[in-house]
Amino acid sequence: MDTKEILHKLVAFDTQIQHNTLEAVNWVRNYLQNFGVEVSLIYNQDKTRASLMAFIGDKNRPGCVFSGHLDTVPADETFYRGRPFELHYENGRYYGRGACDMKGPIAGFLAAVPELVKAGKSAVLLLTHDEEGGFQAINQITADPDIVKFLQNQQNCIVMEPSDLKAVTAHKGTRLLEVSLFGRSGHSSRPSLCIDAVDAAVNSYCHLLGGFRKLAENYGANPAFIEPYSTATVGLFNGGEAINTVADRAVYTLLSRENPGDDFEKFFADIFTDYNSPARLEIKQKLYAYAFKSRCKPEFIESLSRGQQPQAVNFGTEAGFFEKIGLPTVVFGPGNIAQAHTKDEYISAAQLEKWTAMIPEI
Helix, strand or coil, X not given: CCHHHHHHHHHHCCCECCCCCXXXXXXXXXXXXXXXXXXXXXXXXXXXXXXXXXXXXXXXXXXXXXXXXXXXXXXXXXCHHHCCCCXXXXXXXXXXXXXXXXXXXXXXXXXXXXXHHHHCCCEEEEEECCCCCCCHHHHHHHCCHHHHHHHHCCCEEEECCCCCCCCEEEECEEEEEEEEEECECEECCCHHHCECHHHXXXXXXXXXXXXXXXXXXXXXXXXXXCCCCCEEEEEEEEECXXXXXXXXXXXXXXXXXXXXXXXXXXXXXXXXXXXXXXXEEEEEEEEEECCEECCXXXXXXXXXXXXXXXXXXXXXXCHHHHHXXXXXXXXXXXXXXXXXXXXXXXXXHHHHHHHHXXXXXX
């Protein structure tokens, strides 16, 4: 099968993050096994989703790890011509949910497998199942000592996220917090008898954001990024049930983008230690992706970028997890991140073919 045929199959599987991925994972496993490739599946707790690890060539000879994710963000009736799970070609582009992020890059790798096998090359394919939904799969993988030991023995890792075939050697970390305040409701005519959760939430997020920004300034700017400082924003804020009722609950989310080297762990652990509020406060970390700075050798980066300057980007990937366990990693793949998660998601056919042709040379 060529790249287009494989991409057609992958896009047809509905692997939106709210659905299971097993049909797609089993198809990839069967495809690889047709070429004598050894495949292992790593299931989530309820076995509705699975990550895949495949060993091309000699498992005992170090090679390059090619990392991707089969899950996609949701698609609805507004998606391109109402056909999110049907690959459509137009004007040199392949349209479909996940075509860019990142079934296209995966399809290119799978199309190159026969040549890799024929050439006797060693490589590892690692596909996770929830990169768009919380990084639980990559956390599970990098917490397994046997898998970690195996990965540490590999040469490099390429996270195949869309990068326009330009090497990405740094990106920010991402942390999602949910902060809840619990008060006591009552009629707005007697607020002294109540504990206003909305008021407490506003005060707490001013305290939280103020402290974060002060620490970010202390760490200083990183000129490699468009946003040079670590940043934090409040995305959702909910509270109250009626205009004349004091709210007994409020909740908001905070999303941080943290520069490599900026350590906010202690800050978030301690930020509310000495904070006094009449409302009860709970803080939960819902998501965390490590900041990333590549330790790949310059000559490996140059072999990929071919004269183009390495980049630093603001979006997050699973790359930081691999660097955390000691596997030198770079983000490199076909497609443009501006097309990821959009209603007209597509990938350039020419760039995808170029990527497929590059793989046996890596």
